[in-house]
Amino acid sequence: MLGHAVWSGPKGTKETCLVYWRKPDVWANMIHQWATDRGFCNTVLTLYELANGDDTVGQEFYNLDPATLRRSLEVLQSQGRAQLFVGSSDDDTGVKIFP
Numbered sequence: 001m002l003g004h005a006v007w008s009g010p011k012g013t014k015e016t017c018l019v020y021w022r023k024p025d026v027w028a029n030m031i032h033q034w035a036t037d038r039g040f041c042n043t044v045l046t047l048y049e050l051a052n053g054d055d056t057v058g059q060e061f062y063n064l065d066p067a068t069l070r071r072s073l074e075v076l077q078s079q080g081r082a083q084l085f086v087g088s089s090d091d092d093t094g095v096k097i098f099p
Helices: 024-038 047-052 066-078
Strands: 005-007 017-019 044-046 082-085 094-097
Touching: 024 066, 024 094, 044 047, 047 066, 047 094, 066 082, 066 094
Parallel strands: none
Antiparallel strands: 005 017, 044 094, 082 094
């Protein structure tokens, strides 16, 4: 990833570009801090709950687009701070965030 944009089209093509307002690692840190502060560590949450749930209203990542949310959670997973549980859609994909 260069700067705040990544190519998001089919592999090997450069047809679509996703421009980030904040990098996924910044979103990842915000989500991890929220989960730690609110006692949601070691609890499985759906991506829908993270982006649209009552517990996240007022958070900067509330209504975060699914692609950016997923990439941010992949960052946490790569750091060993979360585990993704893939479902058939983002609504039933879960994540467990570790302290």
